[in-house]
Amino acid sequence: MSSASLVSFDYLKLTPVLAPALGALLVLLLDAIASRLRRLHFTVGVLAMLAGAATALPGALLPGSGRSLSLCLPAPVGACLWSAGPVASALQLGALGSTLTVLLLLWPGHASRLPALRGGPAVTVALLLSATAGACAVAAARDLGSWLVAIELATLPVVVLVALRGSDRAGAGALSLLTTSLVSFALLVVGAALWLVATGDATFAATSASTAWSHPETRAVLVLAALFLLAGLGFKLSLVPFHTWTPQAYAGSSEPVAALLAATSKIAALAALLVVLEPLTRLGGGPSATSVRLVIAAIAALSMTLGNVLALRQEDPVRLLAWSTVAQAGWVLLPLAALIPQALGASAGYVLAYAMATLLAFAVVTVHTGRALTAYRGLFRLHPLLAGLLAFALVSLAGLPPGILGLVAKIVALRPVVDDGLWWLALVAVANAVLGIAVYLRWVAVLFGDPATDATPRIARSSLAALLLVASALVATSAAPQLLLGLLG
Amino acid sequence: MVLILALILPGAVGLWLLGAGRQLSHRQSSMLATAASALTLVMVLVGVATRPVVNAPWVPALGLRWHLAVDGISAPLLLLTAAIGVLVVLHSGRRPPSGGASSIFHGALLLVELGALGTFLVRDAVLFFVSFELVLLPMWVLITRFGDAHDSQARTDAGGRFLLYTALGSTLMLVGILLLVHDAGTADLDQLAVRAGSGIRHQVLIAVLLVVGLGIKVPVFPLHTWLPPAHTIAPTAGSVLLAAVLLKMGTYGLVRLPVAAVPAGFTVVAPFLAVAGVAGIIWGGLICLVERDLKRLIAYSSVAHMGFVAIGLASGSRTGLQAALFANVAHGIVSALLFFVVGGLKERWGRVDLGVAHDALREVAPRLGFALLLGLAASLGLPGLVGFWGEFFTLYAAWSPHPDRSTALFRAVAVAAALGAVLSAGYALRVARLVWSGDRPDVVDAQPVTHTPEMAGTERAVVLTLVVGALALGVLPGPLLAMTSGAVDALVGGR
Numbered sequence: 001m002s003s004a005s006l007v008s009f010d011y012l013k014l015t016p017v018l019a020p021a022l023g024a025l026l027v028l029l030l031d032a033i034a035s036r037l038r039r040l041h042f043t044v045g046v047l048a049m050l051a052g053a054a055t056a057l058p059g060a061l062l063p064g065s066g067r068s069l070s071l072c073l074p075a076p077v078g079a080c081l082w083s084a085g086p087v088a089s090a091l092q093l094g095a096l097g098s099t100l101t102v103l104l105l106l107w108p109g110h111a112s113r114l115p116a117l118r119g120g121p122a123v124t125v126a127l128l129l130s131a132t133a134g135a136c137a138v139a140a141a142r143d144l145g146s147w148l149v150a151i152e153l154a155t156l157p158v159v160v161l162v163a164l165r166g167s168d169r170a171g172a173g174a175l176s177l178l179t180t181s182l183v184s185f186a187l188l189v190v191g192a193a194l195w196l197v198a199t200g201d202a203t204f205a206a207t208s209a210s211t212a213w214s215h216p217e218t219r220a221v222l223v224l225a226a227l228f229l230l231a232g233l234g235f236k237l238s239l240v241p242f243h244t245w246t247p248q249a250y251a252g253s254s255e256p257v258a259a260l261l262a263a264t265s266k267i268a269a270l271a272a273l274l275v276v277l278e279p280l281t282r283l284g285g286g287p288s289a290t291s292v293r294l295v296i297a298a299i300a301a302l303s304m305t306l307g308n309v310l311a312l313r314q315e316d317p318v319r320l321l322a323w324s325t326v327a328q329a330g331w332v333l334l335p336l337a338a339l340i341p342q343a344l345g346a347s348a349g350y351v352l353a354y355a356m357a358t359l360l361a362f363a364v365v366t367v368h369t370g371r372a373l374t375a376y377r378g379l380f381r382l383h384p385l386l387a388g389l390l391a392f393a394l395v396s397l398a399g400l401p402p403g404i405l406g407l408v409a410k411i412v413a414l415r416p417v418v419d420d421g422l423w424w425l426a427l428v429a430v431a432n433a434v435l436g437i438a439v440y441l442r443w444v445a446v447l448f449g450d451p452a453t454d455a456t457p458r459i460a461r462s463s464l465a466a467l468l469l470v471a472s473a474l475v476a477t478s479a480a481p482q483l484l485l486g487l488l489g
Numbered sequence: 490m491v492l493i494l495a496l497i498l499p500g501a502v503g504l505w506l507l508g509a510g511r512q513l514s515h516r517q518s519s520m521l522a523t524a525a526s527a528l529t530l531v532m533v534l535v536g537v538a539t540r541p542v543v544n545a546p547w548v549p550a551l552g553l554r555w556h557l558a559v560d561g562i563s564a565p566l567l568l569l570t571a572a573i574g575v576l577v578v579l580h581s582g583r584r585p586p587s588g589g590a591s592s593i594f595h596g597a598l599l600l601v602e603l604g605a606l607g608t609f610l611v612r613d614a615v616l617f618f619v620s621f622e623l624v625l626l627p628m629w630v631l632i633t634r635f636g637d638a639h640d641s642q643a644r645t646d647a648g649g650r651f652l653l654y655t656a657l658g659s660t661l662m663l664v665g666i667l668l669l670v671h672d673a674g675t676a677d678l679d680q681l682a683v684r685a686g687s688g689i690r691h692q693v694l695i696a697v698l699l700v701v702g703l704g705i706k707v708p709v710f711p712l713h714t715w716l717p718p719a720h721t722i723a724p725t726a727g728s729v730l731l732a733a734v735l736l737k738m739g740t741y742g743l744v745r746l747p748v749a750a751v752p753a754g755f756t757v758v759a760p761f762l763a764v765a766g767v768a769g770i771i772w773g774g775l776i777c778l779v780e781r782d783l784k785r786l787i788a789y790s791s792v793a794h795m796g797f798v799a800i801g802l803a804s805g806s807r808t809g810l811q812a813a814l815f816a817n818v819a820h821g822i823v824s825a826l827l828f829f830v831v832g833g834l835k836e837r838w839g840r841v842d843l844g845v846a847h848d849a850l851r852e853v854a855p856r857l858g859f860a861l862l863l864g865l866a867a868s869l870g871l872p873g874l875v876g877f878w879g880e881f882f883t884l885y886a887a888w889s890p891h892p893d894r895s896t897a898l899f900r901a902v903a904v905a906a907a908l909g910a911v912l913s914a915g916y917a918l919r920v921a922r923l924v925w926s927g928d929r930p931d932v933v934d935a936q937p938v939t940h941t942p943e944m945a946g947t948e949r950a951v952v953l954t955l956v957v958g959a960l961a962l963g964v965l966p967g968p969l970l971a972m973t974s975g976a977v978d979a980l981v982g983g984r
Contacts, residue, residue, distance in 0.1 A: 488550070
């Protein structure tokens with residue numbers, strides 16, 4: 001019998017997934033052996049993130065057409081089931097970096113004012129690492145089966161993390177998140193099945209997609225498949241009309257878990273969407289492509305507008321950030337309405353910029369623990385560093401200097417839309433850029449003024465490390481946006 | 490190198506003042522800001538004299554380059570901005586600002602100066618948009634935190650309206666720039682000017698987007714509604730910067746983007762711009778005849794002056810462009826002078842309501858009264874002062890526009906604008922009557938205002954500098970016209 005396996009493994013290239021997955025197993029093992037050492041679990045988690053990031057970086061530095069390949073089928077099929085280009089590797093880096101920040105925010109310590117999540121540190125770290133492993137896997141998955149498993153692996157642990165806070169609101173939030181995940185998984189499975197029917201190929205390959213496109217019957221099925229997959233992923237990206245779980249889940253969970261939902265989950269969902277849309281960007285035009293583009297454009301426009309309008313009315317900072325996530329999801333989807341190859345990198349760049357800024361804002365909210373906007377009044381006098389970081393994050397989300405990265409991200413997102421001639425969508429984006437400024441500057445205005453109390457928030461060392469990590473990434477990429485955009489090939 | 494230093498200096502000092510300068514007293518932050526702005530002025534002078542060029546990559550993925558240069562069109566505006574920067578910091582040094590820390594106030598002033606200098610120096614269309622946006626946040630802080638102390642709701646409204654309207658304008662401009670860059674294949678302003686629109690498919694759409702977006706900033710009637718509240722509520726330094734620096738960024742953008750890069754599309758939009766300009770002149774003049782708040786009156790007169798600039802740009806001829814650029818600088822000097830004087834009056838009197846009886850300025854504070862009178866005379870276009878040449882050349886250019894334009898329409902516009910100039914004489918004399926000679930106002934309110942100390946020290950030096958500038962350029966417009974003529978010829982070419 002031949003000793004060759006079905007696929008060829010290149011383990012080094014798979015490390016972005018293997019490191020978090022093995023880390024999760026190691027943490028559970030350590031918990032069985034030495035359950036008193038809480039910080040050891042978190043240290044293992046941090047090391048796993050760093051190991052994954054170190055191996056994802058070479059993939060991000062490849063040129064635009066380069067691919068990091070693994071899990072390749074033998075000839076004559078030769079297709080590789082793991083294919084990570086620069087965009088996918090950059091998204092993997094983003095997912096690993098954001099989970100690293102969340103780990104630092106959840107770090108157990110004496111000065112930490114957060115009550116620990118139920119189940120203990122081992123469960124928390126294991127769930128975080130599994131979700132990240134799923135996020136990294138879905139970015140590079142090429143076959144339908146792995147893709148579906150990976151996207152669910154990225155979603156379900158987060159549901160548990162929301163529920164582990166233990167309060168009633170957390171339970172309600174986790175329930176809404178769970179039902180949403182189940183519905184979205186059903187849609188994804190149907191979409192994947194339709195893709196298989198249309199192309200006859202169980203992978204997201206460009207060649208089989210274009211073959212399916214050239215025949216009218218299979219083209220209709222392929223379009224239907226794309227729409228189902230978009231709907232399923234729309235739940236995870238918090239797009240309108242799939243967004244209703246977002247404010248409840250964010251408000252119910254603890255702030256670091258809300259940060260995880262806002263950053264890692266969104267990166268994972270976009271990575272999954274880019275895997276689906278990449279073959280479709282190489283097809284020709286025609287009315288079928290126009291229908292897909294129109295649906296994407298409509299969803300993007302609705303998300304931006306509804307998210308901004310409702311964020312203007314929020315008094316709870318976490319709910320404000322939740323609705324801002326809905327609006328920013330619209331911006332993330334905006335370049336994909338053009339369905340051209342450059343749009344994939346533009347969308348990925350925007351989600352990474354948004355993730356950094358939102359993480360910084362959530363980190364400040366975690367440290368400050370104020371759940372009303374008025375609690376932040378006069379923060380510039382009380383704690384200039386914290387207020388400065390929050391203002392920088394909000395200004396980056398709004399897209400105004402000194403948040404240069406947010407400004408560049410908006411330019412990057414608008415360019416494919418303008419290049420493709422979607423004037424009405426560009427005008428909607430312009431109006432929403434202005435609305436977004438109103439949303440975020442409403443909070444920045446509160447930071448000035450006289451503080452109501454004299455209580456200065458105390459920052460634990462791990463939370464300070466998280467703040468400085470994200471802040472320095474945001475400042476560095478604002479001064480030199482090429483650091484981020486160059487990773488996207 | 491000089492250009493980079495001229496940008497880094499106000500930026501670094503401004504950021505430091507904003508961040509770490511809380512412990513500084515008012516005198517210390519004022520001295521630091523004065524030193525920074527004076528050094529920046531020196532470097533701008535050197536830069537205008539030597540005309541260096543900087544060209545380095547910044548974001549290759551977007552095609553963004555740090556391309557900085559000085560030419561005839563931007564040189565006068567650079568000098569004006571740097572000079573106004575020094576004057577504003579000197580004028581604010583007299584007393585601590587109300588509403589917040591002095592270091593934040595001076596930091597915001599320096600950052601606005603940085604944004605304006607950056608706008609006039611950059612030679613890349615997308616970088617132009619970035620530096621255009623740079624001034625928004627510091628100016629918003631100046632208006633909402635340090636503005637009129639009486640009414641905090643009015644401050645929030647005025648600041649919010651300024652920020653959102655101007656952001657809408659610049660984002661529309663961004664869409665136009667992105668379309669222009671996509672069609673032309675380059676974002677470099679020099680190359681776009683050389684191409685002059687050849688090979689660009691969507692010229693009319695680009696011109697419409699750019700003119701509407703920049704028209705909000707200029708401001709062109711009817712997109713001007715953000716300006717009166719912002720000018721009125723802002724502190725003196727903020728009003729001067731708004732009028733003398735920020736509005737110039739809008740007209741400079743109109744010259745660099747639609748006029749230079751898409752001239753054929755601009756030809757289509759020009760008649761609308763001219764009509765909007767003259768509507769602004771008449772509308773501003775009519776409101777000024779009845780407006781009671783003096784600061785708001787000066788703000789509306791700014792709208793009227795920018796109407797003249799708009800007409801000059803719309804006419805499309807060489808004279809028109811020269812006239813627009815001259816009127817730009819003229820309005821910068823005159824509005825700065827008027828806002829300094831009226832701001833000084835507001836500090837003395839608490840409010841500048843023309844319905845309240847005042848001491849006659851010519852009796853109690855003759856030098857301040859003379860400065861006010863000179864500013865009003867320059868504003869109405871009296872010959873011998875700088876305002877005259879801008880209005881005169883604009884009317885001349887509107888009377889004989891470029892052959893591409895409709896002569897009948899532009900002649901009608903010229904006649905209406907001349908009538909608007911008469912209106913400006915009307916309101917200028919109204920203000921002089923009520924404030925300078927102390928006539929009883931039509932509506933007598935509460936108690937008459939007394940206690941008007943004369944100008945002294947720094948305030949006198951600042952106002953005197955602007956008076957001398959208005960006189961010098963009014964009597965000798967030659968050097969300024971010579972500075973811009975080379976670049977204008979290159980832009981308008983043989984047309």
